[in-house]
Amino acid sequence: MRTFVGIDLGSTTTKAVLLDDNSVIIGRGITNSRSNYDTATRVAKLEAMIDARLTLCRRALGADVPELADKLDDFLSRLELGFRREQFVEQLNDLEQTCLQQVSGKRFAGLEDAVGEVLAQVFNTLRGEATAMFAPGGRRKSDFFRDIAGSRYLNIAEDTARDADVPYDLLLNVYDKSIIEVENRPPSEDMSGKFLRALQEVVKVAPEFGVDPATVERAVKSALGVDLEEVYLVGTGYGRVTLPFSKEHIRSEILCHGLGAHVMYPATRTVLDIGGQDTKGIQVDPEGIVENFQMNDRCAAGCGRYLGYIADEMNMGLHELGPLAMKATRSVRINSTCTVFAGAELRDRLALGEKREDILAGLHRAIILRAMSIISRSGGIRDEFTFTGGVAKNEAAVRELDLLVKENYGEVKINIDPGSIYTGALGAATFAGRAVN
């Protein structure tokens, strides 16, 4: 099967989208950019390939095992969970080996065996937890290995080290040295092996779904056997220049966001993208061609990073900001969207006795006000209006945007796709398809 790849190397996350010959999205992948765009590209692409395999499995199971019908989603999610567990354990094993290699030198003198034993116990426990973590309904802190493994490692290692009378800081030391190495190591390419192992688990539960295990196995194996040929790749985003892509494989993120939004919503005429470090207002024509654009200049005030910083200041998770702001009864007026000043402004308002949710509502409004200024400089909002980027996931930001759009431009259809974070990558993949077809 011919595929066309789009990679969006953002400042915070790297996204990949895989299109088939009919310009249908068959896979999407995301990873943290980790200051190493080379690895981030590989990981995002691999994630998109995994997603693509699942799409192919869906297509094959849909065609060959019609009796799965409305249970197909559930069945596939088990296959994916099994795969994710395999992938997680593989990376755990890598982390364990890497940690063990760090146990040497003066600091560990005489303690090598003891630290080794603690590590073995910690990783055994972690591996043991993997099954429950990746069972249907299992809870994981994040989708990124570093986040899941990191927090559990630190907790388990602390207890295990204390029981074994081994200094905890030694365990911290080996972890810190190893995690970056593991994270930056190119991922294992053995996708099929992991899928097949996951398949064995799924096949066991096939009868529960009322389907024939052999038919399921055949369908999944046929999907895994499809050759995914990468015909053309286009990269975009801030990291694009650091990659060994030749010029014809690079498109600016302005064009990619414009085209991506057009592909998602063909009637789009104005696009707002709020990403990690920039805010873009883009005007596109009915074909998705960019007519005009404006970006924040010289300063990333009011971009996604601003919210990240606020979350850190408030000791909250980024995804918790929106829901808390939604509880506000009033919006505190915040004038500065400067990321550096945000902390001071925040503390000042708290000291004045303002409620956290009201301050947060004000902060969200401030971001959107700044975005509105950028859009107006690009030519204003035309119907339909598509909002993309990480901040589009934030309900409080969306609420403020709705209000301000209505106030300034009247009734406009606002589109927000749940997968809007992939807009740039989708545009890039569409460019890749057009470069060949």
Added chain:
Amino acid sequence: MTVITTSRSTSEQQEVSKDDSMLKQKAMMAKHFDRLTSARENGEKVCSTFVPGNLNELIMCFDFANNLPEVNAIQNGLRKKSGSYVMEAEKLGHSEDVCTYVKSDVGMMAKGNLAPNGKPFPDPDLLLLSYTGCFTFMKWFELLREQYKCETIMLHTPYEGDGKITDNMREYMVKQLKEDVIPTLERVSGVKFDIDRLRENLRRSAKAEDDLVYVLQTGRNRPSPIDAYFGGIYYIGPIFGAYRGTDDAIDYYKTLREEVDGRLAAGQGPVTPDGVMETEKYRLVVEGPPNYTSFRDFWKMFYEEGAVVVASSYTKVGGVYDFGFRHDPDNPLETLADYCLGVYTNRSLPQRVDMLVNYVNEYEADGLLINSIKSCNSFSAGQLLIMREVEKRTGKPAAFVESDLVDPRYFSAANIKNRLESYFQMVDQKRDGSAKGAAA
């Protein structure tokens, strides 16, 4: 002939291509600064004035050496000295938003007032403020007057708000020249005004102006043999500065014209610091001054992508010649008035739009790019409106980047490059239209 020389700047030790005219221009600049810094020992008096509305032909009649503060600021920008001067001026109490030409000048004065040749500039004997639309110039000369306690003349040029020069405006200016400007110049210099001398200077100006216009209009060719913005900065040096009305300027523009003709005949593109540009991919019209502190990096972002500036408004700030105006020796004072009235900075927004639309059409450009200057309140105002209007009237895409004149802190290379690349790709898309760029 194009020769390769090594840049003097210690931070840029790479080989740089330069035309004969550029070398000649460099020598002229050196001579200009040597004249200024030796003025005292040579018994010459010094007059400071600005580039837009620069009355060099008249100043020359009184044997003044002409010192142009913007030119000094630009030199300090190109030589990477303006950053510390700007900060010095801020230390002295000038805010972050003040014009950075002013701050570079104020900082330079505070740090020894050294010319590019390393010798101190003499204090001016006279400040000739020919006001042509930039209100900051007035404030700047107020500061200089305070500093030097010397005589000041203000020649007020009425703004071309209605888009045309009226007899009344011209008479008003001639009156000022006769009653105030010339008598003061005579008094301070001790030289009697000789109108025939002025006529001779004006005749020489017109000759050089013909060649300048010829050169700038070669941008209409494909490929354009010149870059009318980055290269254009060099081309306007002599005529916007202390050389207009001299034989040196006539020689320079003759050399330049021959050189450009040679490239034209050979079907060659402009000379960039990295050599002759091989492929012309994009033809642009640019509005706004360049950034001088990262001048070469900024230029590189264009020529690396195959972008040539075929016409620019900045090369008209010291005089708009391409719509027919020439200094006229038969009407010496009236022509000085017309010159001041017509400079780009004295033109209204609709006139600026008309000029830019004309350039996009006449020079068959792919679009308009605006480099908006953060610290220039006079001319950044209205640029978005200009951009939209030009877009609407030409149907060509436009883009907006922002930087500063000589404050290195306001040049964010990654952001500007990102916008330029996006713009170039947007032009590609537009050009390809629905055929390739967007037809699914």
